Amino acid sequence: MLAPNSSVSIRDLSLQFGAVQVLQNLNLDIGDGEFLVLLGSSGCGKSTLLNCIAGLLEPTDGQIHIKGRNVTWLEPSERGIGMVFQSYALYPQMTVRGNLSFGLKNARVPKADIDQRIARAAKILQIEPLLDRKPAQLSGGQRQRVAIGRALVRDVDVFLFDEPLSNLDAKLRADLRVEIKRLHHNLTNTMIYVTHDQVEAMTLADRIAIMKGGQIMQLGSPDEIYNRPQNKYVADFIGSPAMNFIEGHYEKGRFRANDLDIALDGYRLAAPQVADRPAILGIRPEHVATGAMINAAPIHGEVAVELVEPMGADTLVWATLAGKPFRIRMDGQARLAPGDRLPIGLDPAKASLFDAKTEERL
């Protein structure tokens, strides 16, 4: 059964290289016009999955459907996809125009049609003055624009991005990120985007699939992924600075660890009934209330400041809670010195609770 309006549908996809299982029985439905980000650390299989969708790698088992067609055995050019690579992969000996028209010439598109499509893509991407230059004469940002244009002229259903911004410097990356978001807004094509950068994932995605070891750990909107991570891995992966984890016990609606004893009022449990068990409490550094905000938080306490890292916009404070290092993200205007006593407030509604053994959300 395919979802009614799915654009790309992956069914039981597996890929093995010799003894190494890179993808394991992977299932994924991507809606029409959706922006899906595949996020994970290197070696998690995200690029492999993208290459399988593109048809550049043959899966060992499973199927890939694009726009209701089973494309598992089709050539990359027959699948209705366009791909943008990390290293741009522009043909060095061709002009920008040559790069854009190469795929169309292979598909025997009439000359007038080619010119028209190139003009349109060049206008959208603002590369009109560059059409007669060679890739070597372009800057990194311009090259990546041309690479996007190469996918654009082919009028494909699905855009595949393989870490397209990783080779650019920080400022340019931020600029192009916005442009890709605007492009998706205007074109409303389905886009699948591979990255290891959580900021790109959070800002661009309609849904994020977090991958690890060839499997999807969680698939959900950026909001769900950030606020209700399904397991400890996802909770740890998303967010910078990373979430604080405190190991302890869950007992009848309370969480206990060393000298810490918190009533988890307001916390939404994943199941109606949760038995007492060893558990891990996760609190994001930015969800620790300080200053005037403390009054709004149901739980109050005080910690000793050990280290202060001022970062301009905000300040990261290191302290100890329940015998573990504890990070607190404060306003950048906060003036603190090691040794100061810092009153804090916690809100269980914003915390995450995980089973200590399975590391799944409770």
Added chain:
Amino acid sequence: MSNPADLASIAAIDAVKTRTGGVGLLEGPRGARPRRAFSRSNIFIYGTLILVSVYYLLPLWVMVMTSLKGMPEIRTGNIFAPPMEITFEPWVKAWAEACTGINCDGLSRGFWNSVFILVPSVLISIAVASVNGYALANWKFKGSEVFFTILILGAFIPYQVMIYPIAILLGKIGLFGSLWGLVLVHTIFGMPILTLLFRNYFTSVPQELFKAARVDGAGFWGIFFRIMLPMSLPIFVVAVILQVTGIWNDFLFGVIYSNNERYPMTVQLNNIVNSVQGVKEYNVNMAATLLTGLVPLVIYFASGKLFVRGIAAGAVKG
């Protein structure tokens, strides 16, 4: 502000200003370090280079000078001296009149034989090897690594082992003693090293470029001709130089798989120089040797820069 220490430091800066005329510059080294043209290390390096080049150029000098002298002058024995009377007679004789066996039309016959062997062998071997290398680098098939290993192994087998089997083979297919037989032999023996060369070069071309071309709908030949070939001029130059010098300088196959009529230039040169009949004409021998070596030399001089670039490109990312 009116701290005595501050005043003292201001006075110190003023003193520096008056001495150097600059704004806050102190005396001493400034800007790029001056280099002496005749430092000890320079004299040592250039001295060694000059010495070594003289050592290597001396035989060439002797050859060129001797080839421009007449026999009477050579007999005086001063081999380093320039000719008192320049004559091009030996060159003409070497090219058009020297006798090998019953033919007395000089090296020209061997030259054209060599050209007829060289051109098809170089073209065919490079055409086939470049496609081989491209396929092995980008279109991996089942057993392609094994196939590659076997091919490379071919580069390590001494030619002498295969002389007799090849002689029989050529005889059976009716190419023994013909120029096409030699073309076939040279093409096959060039294959391992050329395939290795091209495979390593194409492996160094980013894989993403190849993937992008596939997404753009180009096939095996489309990617080869439209993407890969235009990018690989340096490695083709390397291959041409390797093959031209290798095939032109070949003596072994030439002497074995051809006959008197079709000897390549190297074999004919040997026959002229090592002729035991009559007077040894040193000037003709020198001219003949220089003529034979001219083709590889011209190729080197014409494409030396590209050669180095191609070798480096293959070496860095091989």
